[in-house]
Amino acid sequence: MLDSKKVLEELCGCTAPSGFEGPAVEIAARLLKPLVDELQVDRMGNLIGVRRCGQPNARKLLLDAHLDEIGLLVTGVEEGFLRFRSIGGVDPRMLPGREVWVLTQPPIPGIVACQPPHLHDGETENKSIPLSDLRIDVGLSQEQAEEKIPVGTPVVYRGSCFSLGKEQMCGKAMDDRSCFTVLLRAMELLADKKLDVDVYVMGSTREEVSGVGATVGTWSVQPDCCVAVDVTHGRTPDGPADKTFTLGGGPAIGVGPNMTRWMTGRMLDKAREREIPYQQEIMSGHTGTNGWEMQISREGVATSVLSLPLKYMHTPIETLSLSDLEQTAQLLAAFTEDLGKEWPL
Secondary structure, three states, rough: OOOOHHHHHHHHOOOOOOOHHHHHHHHHHHHHHHHHOOEEOOOOOEEEEEEEOOOOOEEEEEEEOOOOEEEEEEEEOOOOEEEEEEEOOOHHHOOOOOEEEOOOOOOOOEOOOOOOOOHOOOOOOOOOOOHHHHOEEEEOOHHHHHHOOOOOEEEEOOOEEEEEOOOOEEEHHHHHHHHHHHHHHHHOOOOOOOOOOEEEEEEOOOOOOOOOOHHHHHHHHOOEEEEEEEEEEEOOOOOHHHHHHOOOOOEEEOOOOOOHHHHHHHHHHHHHOOOOOEEEEEEEOOOOOOOOHHHHOOOOOOEEEEEEEOOOOOOOEEEEEEHHHHHHHHHHHHHOOOOOOOOOO
């Protein structure tokens, strides 16, 4: 049985921001290879595996989870300190005092410079510092930094995963490598099942900046339907109840215009049939997932969005429930079984 903790530690421990996903793709390929018949990496760097059902002209189901993470990009050096911009949705409030890896070869550790509280004045101590005013300290002189760290070098949070209590895991890049772990577990659950659709598994790239990985990958696969598996907001004391979901309450099934109605209905039916705990997430517009791009590939693709509740999204301490991870995989496997036979007219 897949050891979800170990897989999370390995996948989330690697450094792979949007546009630089190679290390994550390499690990994901090794983990996926035993579960599929074919494996490839396309021109956009997407990892795509397929388990064929053996039936002629079988329908195609595409399961997607993105492998990139948010990060930073070095734009210059100023008195030995690195200037940078964000890759994806980085929250400037999270950065001061944060440990990072500057992804040179070999990587260089750094910290985002922060002002001690003793030096704050009354006007600035409670304000977020604009990202353009922050700098990374790598302990080098101007000349050394210019020599070792070219403009355009990516940067990510330093750290991996650790247990939080008995049930939860915490770390960076859970968005969305925890959901690729879901795909691995779902394929493991289906390993001894006779399928009636070809199942494609995609670890897509660049979701955090544009979604172009899923756009190109879906165009290439030409699926009959697809499921975007991503994280959603877990409930915290400061989070709005109508936009957050309980950790331990099961996967969140997306409901809204980005989701094809029969697929949403099938997700709900399978959860009830298998007695899998679930929650419903009302998504009235853009879902903020690859499902938005996948739905309009070619002449259109039937789409579902299935989400894993996650606290503290886009921080180095993203936190999830291991039971939710397992239940999301079980629901995905249940959705896939007999899909060809039960396909709506």
